[in-house]
Structure formats: structure tokens, C-alpha cells
Amino acid sequence: MSHRQPVRISDIPKFDTIVDARSPAEFALDHIPGAINCPVLSNEERAQIGTIYKQVSPFEAKRLGAAYVSANLARHLHDTFHDRPANWKPLVYCWRGGLRSGSMVTWLRLVGWDAQQLAGGYKGFRGHVIERLESLVPRLRLQVLCGATGSAKTRVLHALAAQGAQVIDLEGYASHKGSLLGQLPGVEQPSQKHFETLLATQIGQFDLERPVFIEGESAKIGRISVPMALVEHMRQAPVIEIKASAQARLAYLLRDYAYLGADAGLLATRLGYLKELQGKEVVGRWQGWAVQGELAPLFAELMALHYDPHYERSQARNFAHWTARQSLETDDLSDLRIGELAAQIRRQAIEA
Secondary structure, eight states: OOTTSOBOGGGGGGSSEEEEOSOHHHHHHOOOTTOEEOOSSOHHHHHHHHHHHHHTOHHHHHHHHHHHHHHHHHHHHHTTTTTOOTTOOEEEEOSSSSHHHHHHHHHHHHHTOOOEEBTTHHHHHHHHHHHHHHHHGGGOEEEEEEOSTTSOHHHHHHHHHHTTOEEEOHHHHHTBOSSTTOBOTTOOOOOHHHHHHHHHHHHHTSOTTSEEEEEOOOSEETTEEOOHHHHHHHHTSOEEEEEEOHHHHHHHHHHHTGGGGGOHHHHHHHHGGGHHHHOHHHHHHHHHHHHHTOHHHHHHHIIIIIIHHHHHHHHHHHOTTGGGOEEEEESOOSHHHHHHHHHHHHHHHHHO
16 A cells, blocks of 8 residues: 555554554544554643643644654653564554644654554544444344343343344443443443444444344433434334243343442432432332342332333334334243344344
8 A cells, every 4th residue: 555545444454553643532532443542642731732822822832742742652662562563554543634643653654664644534534433324224124122121132132143143232332221220330431422433333344134133222321312313213123022021020130230239329319310200209118128228129119110101102102113013922031041032033033
């Protein structure tokens, strides 16, 4: 590949390493999957140079910036890149493919490595993500997995993926289980942009002729918004419902949410959000069980009084083909049975 030939998104797989030269804060917000962050300016340095650029002069900003960039590049050459072989081929990007990535590429080439700069930088990649979602989402052969809370839908999705099916795991990308109690302990949700990057990357790997299985989610998962094009496409797709018995669902919820017992105060606080819907007396009883670690009666009543009545109403309203759904009944949600349900769903999708 000639140095003068611009490197496009489609060329990314040809490189050994993708290097993001932006600040740690920019990288944390979103980045190209698989990239490593080697900032040429720290968060503080970037903010300081921006201020000098506006308040003093562009020349002073560039002079100080050059000093910071040189020091940071020296550190990366000493530490991050010290063991890279002579034939190492990195692809470097910054915000727009400008000075930050250009400076790094210049020094890497001086060493002798075949370093290249991504045309358009992260901004170009972000445009690619949006375009991919807009163009590919309507073409997906979606099969929507539904079921009342505790039906192990996410675990069935994982089993489908393990069996070779194409799966979109929205809750996995969002780092959230999608319900009132769905926030994972000690796990931050990604930014909206990074969620969309993960989704677009997954969709881009699909064979559009084969079915794609997805859980029937609402338009928001925690604070993450599911792209409206995907929400609308889901609502028009065929539906497969897992109809698990209340006993099986309760047993599954007690396994799947066992970690909630470790922070009774947080659980009681979240239950407090339901006071307007359920009344102070009911929620007070639930909060008492939460503090005492009595999750079995708590989940049983949450299912009966909160989740199940809402489920019936929302499914019929949200899915155009709800009345024509396929239903799989089970009174067992063990790992073995979840694998069998996944295999049955795959067979039905292939036959259809």
C-alpha cells in the first residue's frame, strides 16, 4: 500500500494494531473496536492547549502542544511500542486525521515501521457507524425473542450464539439487564456512541440471508437508547415467546439476581421508584424484604403485581405479529433446558 493512498475503514483489517492517538476521555467515550489508546495529549494537556489557543494565540498553543506531543511520543516509543518488530504495521487515528495522528505516524515511520493514518479519523469512523446502522438494520431478518421477566431470554440468546446462530445482544452491549433492577453492580454503561459502535460492528459481520435473533427490548435500556430504526424493525418482526412457569421463572430470577442481596440499601432505593405505581404500603413491604435479604417473596410479588401485568399489555401493543407468535412452554430453566430451547428455536427459524 502506498503511503500516499488514503487508508479507509475497509482497510482496517490489513493492519497489525489500531492506535487511537486521542486523549483518554475521547477514547473512553467511543473508539474503533480493538484500538489501543496511546494519547499524544493527556486530558489536561488538551484542555490547556485549547484555552491557550483561544485566549493567547494559535502559535503559543502549537509551540506548547509540540512539546507535550514530543514528550508523550517519546514515552510511547520507550514503553508501549518498545517490543514491536521491524515489520510492525500500525494504523493511527485521531479526531479528524490531523496533527495528532500525523505527528505519531511521522515518528513511527522515522523508526522504520510502515505506519499509516486513517483518512477522516474518528469523525469519519463515526459517520461509517451511522451509515451502517441506517443501511443494514432494515435488511436484517429479525426473529424477536419475548417472554415475561425471568424467562431466561438473554441466556437463550447466548445459547443460540454458542450454537452458531446470529444474535444481537442489546443488553450485553448496553451493560444493563433492561429492567428497573437491571443495573449491573460496579459496571458503568457505555456511552450512547460506543453502544452504537458495538451494535454496528456486530451487524456488519452478519450474513443478511440468515435469521438474526434479538430480545424484544423497549426503546431504552437503562440510559441507552436503542436506535429507532431497530426498534421499529423489531416491532414488525416475527415473535417467538418463551412461556416459562411462574415457579421456573422465580427460581431463575433468584439465581440471576442473587447479587442484589449484597446491597440491600441500593435495592430498597430502586424499589422506591415504584411507589407511584404500586402504592406506599406494597413498596414498603418490598423494601422490608429487600433489607432482610428475603428475595424469594420479593421477586414473587414483583412478578405478579408489577412485571407480568405490564408484560401482557406492552407486548400486544408493541409487536405487530404478537397474536401470530410461536410459543415454547417450559417449567424448567436449567442450563440444559435453555440449550434445548435454543436448539428448538433455531430449527423453527430454519424451517420457516
